[in-house]
Amino acid sequence: MKVEEMVCIMCPLGCRLVVKQEDNGEINVSGNRCPRGIEYGKQEMVEPLRILTSSVLVLNGDMPLVSVKTNKPIPRRVIMQVMDILKNTKVEAPVRVGDIIIKDVLNTGADIVATRNVERREKSSAT
Numbered sequence: 001m002k003v004e005e006m007v008c009i010m011c012p013l014g015c016r017l018v019v020k021q022e023d024n025g026e027i028n029v030s031g032n033r034c035p036r037g038i039e040y041g042k043q044e045m046v047e048p049l050r051i052l053t054s055s056v057l058v059l060n061g062d063m064p065l066v067s068v069k070t071n072k073p074i075p076r077r078v079i080m081q082v083m084d085i086l087k088n089t090k091v092e093a094p095v096r097v098g099d100i101i102i103k104d105v106l107n108t109g110a111d112i113v114a115t116r117n118v119e120r121r122e123k124s125s126a127t
Contacts, residue, residue, distance in 0.1 A: 006044055010036035017041045049073035053115075054086050056101060061093035061118040068101055070110040078106050086112065093120040 002021040007014050017031045019041040029041035043049060051073050055065040074082065082105055091101055095118040102112040 002045070004045060006041065008032060008037040008040050010034075010040045019045045021045050048076040050076050050079060052079055052082055054083060056086055056089045056091060056112075058095060058118045059090055059092050060121050061095065062121045063118050066091065066095045066101075066118045067115045068112050069115055070105070070108075071113050072110045074105070074108045074110045078108065081106060082112075093118050 001023060004019050006017050006019065008017050011034060013033050015032050015034075015037050017029055017037055017040070020028045020030075022028070027042045027045050029038045032038055032041065051070055053067065053069040055067050058064060058066050068086070070082075085102065085105065089101065089112075091099075091114075095101075095114045095116075097114055097117055099114040100111045101114055104110070105112050
């Protein structure tokens with residue numbers, strides 16, 4: 001049997017959960033005060049998921065970086081791999097909120113999307 005203690009983050013209550021996975025795979029959750037805690041505990045035991053937020057370089061932008069995030073949770077086990085991809089990603093300005101920077105990153109089904117606008121830098125004129 002595998003037992004983990006965790007704090008549920010699905011609502012403001014912050015319930016302290018005890019999640020037990022039996023040898024046959026059955027998962028029991030206790031300590032939750034709402035149904036969301038049961039689902040959270042089960043998901044955390046089987047495959048923890050997280051929304052990833054970061055930034056990527058912008059070429060010719062009025063700002064050097066654009067903030068990005070996954071449009072849905074991805075497995076926690078691939079977060080460092082996605083960060084390695086983002087560290088080497090560059091986009092050309094202009095960038096708009098919601099623009100897909102990377103589609104279906106690492107075959108997770110999640111897209112990396114821009115979360116702010118970055119305008120194209122104005123070329124300076126010689127006088």
